[in-house]
Amino acid sequence: MKNSEDEILTRENCYSINELKNIFKTTRDALYILLKRKGIPKIKIGKEIFFDQRACDQLYKKWILPKDPSILAKDKEYNTKLALKPLDKKDCYTIRQCEVKFNDKRSNLYSFFDRRKVPKVKIGTVNYYSKIAVDRVFKSLKRGDGQ
Template sequence: MSTNIRIARICEFCKNEFTARTTKTQYCSLKCSSRAYKARTRQSKIDESNRQTEIAQHPLLEAVKTKDFLNINQASLLFGISRRTIYRIISRGELDIAKFGSRTVIRRCDMDNFFSLPLEQSMLRPVQEFPGLEKCYTITQIQQKFGISPGALYMMIQRHGIAKYSVGKFNYVAKKDIDIIFNAREDEKE
């Protein structure tokens, strides 16, 4: 089955222009085709060697990749971040954990989901200006004034997306935000 078509193409190996007789031709000659094949083979061997070296450097990494639940050390090894960074993510409430005595366990799918969030949502949140100490409650003041447990308060702050401000060793929340939530709650009860 011969064809009379002539197509101007660019060789994928040497980048020179040539005339192809089929629409699938990629290389200008057998020589370029052979060289491209050898380059692909060489690159695959290099990639495999690098992968084997990485496995040898981090033998626990391969075992960790198959687990569904990770402790803090395993998560830091797998994602290449420090333990302290993971604890900061947990303290901000952006990652769910389970505690078994003193052991902290994280689901692998939660870690994957956290790191797959687009930057607009996870990192580029607009930063609100600190309104000042006189216009804020401390967490303890909110608990005493409205009679709410610490866990419920943190869940409510997280659910409504209220900004928390750390000043020294205290966490502050804007009075207007808390008053709006608890006034709305009191109106629902009535």
């Protein structure tokens, strides 16, 4: 298989799923979903699957690292202060509403919100996330500041 630069994929220019777990700091299942959704080129050698290093590095820079690391720190600080106030269900989005708003999968949003310490309350089996914090993060993404 060839990657986006028409270079033939080999073990030397690919990451294993275990290497990617360490880089992305997430689960194997979440990685497979993300890599498949983003169409990252892959090869299979024996029983193991390897993913194009260049494409994975670009994905990491685009989706995992904030463009400005201070943005993530500011989000965490703001949300930590916001979490000190009691959170009411009517002032929150469900994770389903967040999926629609961000046009992203819940597994990605859970880790995205967790990294930014978005205040949440769990009622039964449903997670509710602070509208104030979610809207703030959404606006910064639209401006191109974060993620």
